[in-house]
Amino acid sequence: MGLFIDQFFNGIGTGVVYASVALALVIIYxxxxxxxxxxxxxxLFSTFxxxxxxxxxxxxVPALLVSIVLSFIAGGLxxxxxxxxxxxxxxxxxxxxxxxxxxxxxINALAALIFIKPGQEALQMPLLFPSGDVPGIGIQKAIxxxxxxxxxxxxxxxxxxxxxxxxxxxxxxASNPESAKLVGINPGAMLMLGWALAAALGAVAxxxxxxxxxxxxxxxxxxxxxxxxxxxxxxGGFDSPLGAVVGGLIVGVADSLTIxxxxxxxxxxxxxxxALILIVLLVRPNGLFGRNIVERV
Amino acid sequence: MSLIELRAVSGGYGQVNVLEKLSLSVDEGEVGxxxxxxxxGKTTTLRAICGMLDRxxxxxxxxGSSISxxxxxxxxxxxIAHVPQGRGTFGDLSVxxxxxxxxxxxxxxxxxxxxxxxxEAFPRLAERRTQAAGSMSGGEQQMLAIAxxxxxxxxxxxxxxxxxxxxxxxxxxxxxxxGEINRTEGLTMLVVEQNAGLALEIAHRGYVxxxxxxxxxxxxxxxxxxxxxxxxxxxx
Numbered sequence: 001m002g003l004f005i006d007q008f009f010n011g012i013g014t015g016v017v018y019a020s021v022a023l024a025l026v027i028i029y030x031x032x033x034x035x036x037x038x039x040x041x042x043x044l045f046s047t048f049x050x051x052x053x054x055x056x057x058x059x060x061v062p063a064l065l066v067s068i069v070l071s072f073i074a075g076g077l078x079x080x081x082x083x084x085x086x087x088x089x090x091x092x093x094x095x096x097x098x099x100x101x102x103x104x105x106x107i108n109a110l111a112a113l114i115f116i117k118p119g120q121e122a123l124q125m126p127l128l129f130p131s132g133d134v135p136g137i138g139i140q141k142a143i144x145x146x147x148x149x150x151x152x153x154x155x156x157x158x159x160x161x162x163x164x165x166x167x168x169x170x171x172x173x174a175s176n177p178e179s180a181k182l183v184g185i186n187p188g189a190m191l192m193l194g195w196a197l198a199a200a201l202g203a204v205a206x207x208x209x210x211x212x213x214x215x216x217x218x219x220x221x222x223x224x225x226x227x228x229x230x231x232x233x234x235x236g237g238f239d240s241p242l243g244a245v246v247g248g249l250i251v252g253v254a255d256s257l258t259i260x261x262x263x264x265x266x267x268x269x270x271x272x273x274x275a276l277i278l279i280v281l282l283v284r285p286n287g288l289f290g291r292n293i294v295e296r297v
Numbered sequence: 298m299s300l301i302e303l304r305a306v307s308g309g310y311g312q313v314n315v316l317e318k319l320s321l322s323v324d325e326g327e328v329g330x331x332x333x334x335x336x337x338g339k340t341t342t343l344r345a346i347c348g349m350l351d352r353x354x355x356x357x358x359x360x361g362s363s364i365s366x367x368x369x370x371x372x373x374x375x376x377i378a379h380v381p382q383g384r385g386t387f388g389d390l391s392v393x394x395x396x397x398x399x400x401x402x403x404x405x406x407x408x409x410x411x412x413x414x415x416x417e418a419f420p421r422l423a424e425r426r427t428q429a430a431g432s433m434s435g436g437e438q439q440m441l442a443i444a445x446x447x448x449x450x451x452x453x454x455x456x457x458x459x460x461x462x463x464x465x466x467x468x469x470x471x472x473x474x475x476g477e478i479n480r481t482e483g484l485t486m487l488v489v490e491q492n493a494g495l496a497l498e499i500a501h502r503g504y505v506x507x508x509x510x511x512x513x514x515x516x517x518x519x520x521x522x523x524x525x526x527x528x529x530x531x532x533x
Contacts, residue, residue: 165401169398181373
């Protein structure tokens with residue numbers, strides 16, 4: 001039983017990363033109706049930026065904060081400069097898919113070029129949280145810390161989306177872009193904001209993904225994460241931020257428990273999240289928290 | 298003096314021209330109505346004012362300055378509220394959020410007072426404050442769309458077929474309210490409407506549109522007395 005609980009919490013620790021990336025995917029999907037295949041590699045680049053600042057002598061927490069701000073700006077610029085020209089009602093919707101796939105490869109290559117010296121295998125990310133258990137409850141400090149980061153992320157996002165005028169504008173553009181214009185909202189600014197938020201979430205996700213175990217990471221850091229995060233978003237419902245978080249944690253836990261109990265079938269853990277999703281989507285095609293949109297006319 | 302004026306506006310979607318050198322104007326404080334059959338270009342006329350056509354030539358003048366070529370959101374912020382056909386509510390947002398979005402571009406502090414005011418005027422909306430707009434009936438959504446437009450404190454209100462899909466009694470009530478708002482607030486309106494009888498009742502001036510051209514115009518009394526208009530749009 002103790003082993004089960006340990007593996008459960010390990011799964012939560014990994015699930016936090018899937019949840020953050022899935023949140024980023026959901027934000028872009030809701031504002032632009034687009035699956036951002038480059039999300040994982042954008043997060044990878046942000047992770048290298050965090051690492052670079054720690055390498056310059058900054059502590060990991062300030063380095064992460066700087067990386068979040070820079071990623072926020074870069075995310076907005078990517079929307080404006082790369083995505084906007086190929087996106088829109090009169091353009092072919094597939095071209096933007098190809099663009100994000102191209103960015104997937106390009107950003108990965110660019111990160112390797114800038115940050116990895118020839119002959120270097122992996123980089124070393126300092127750990128965000130101390131090792132050891134939280135006294136009294138027998139859960140690793142790192143897992144509690146990672147869960148807290150996710151909780152803070154969700155809280156800030158919720159405040160932004162539900163309690164501010166700018167969040168209301170963002171949701172209005174996601175709901176009905178034409179009517180949003182008719183009340184005076186500039187949809188372009190909101191799309192930039194959506195991408196900026198997604199990139200900032202990616203910076204957190206990537207840094208969390210690297211900052212565990214030994215802290216060693218390379219350019220393949222986010223590739224499996226992206227696939228699992230897509231799985232998490234599908235599981236939770238692509239239009240639901242809450243679904244993304246719950247989906248991410250479920251995928252993390254499922255992954256971790258499979259490795260523990262069915263580990264003799266090498267690689268089975270890769271198949272489990274997808275089996276899970278298949279079952280859920282058969283029963284609930286919009287995902288666990290996705291809306292079944294009912295509109296009266 | 299006219300608050301909104303279209304001067305020889307032509308335009309449409311893709312390669313198709315819907316409007317052919319169309320000119321009309323509505324004076325400050327007046328209600329103008331555009332009558333016409335389906336496909337005559339009524340909706341397109343309103344969309345031309347709001348900068349929502351693929352192509353548009355000629356000039357649109359609002360309050361003395363040209364708004365041709367401006368972005369839709371800039372035109373909205375300049376004081377033109379447009380209630381589109383099909384109402385254009387934010388279906389998955391609550392009634393309250395829809396109304397707040399109406400006032401989102403305003404810089405003043407009067408949003409809460411205006412909310413109270415329109416909730417009082419439309420008690421059905423107050424009852425459904427937290428409900429998703431898309432789950433309400435057609436009449437309620439039309440009230441919401443109009444209340445949202447009024448929340449922006451517009452100088453010009455454009456209404457596209459407000460009676461579409463509504464029961465006759467509800468339509469009657471809607472036009473009574475619109476007439477009252479025009480009289481008490483002096484709000485200028487341009488209404489596109491199939492129900493010519495009701496529309497002419499609250500209107501000061503009317504235009505009859507056929508295949509993108511104005512074929513008749515005049516005061517609402519003149520139009521109501523015109524035999525062609527009566528036969529075609531009033532049915533007697």
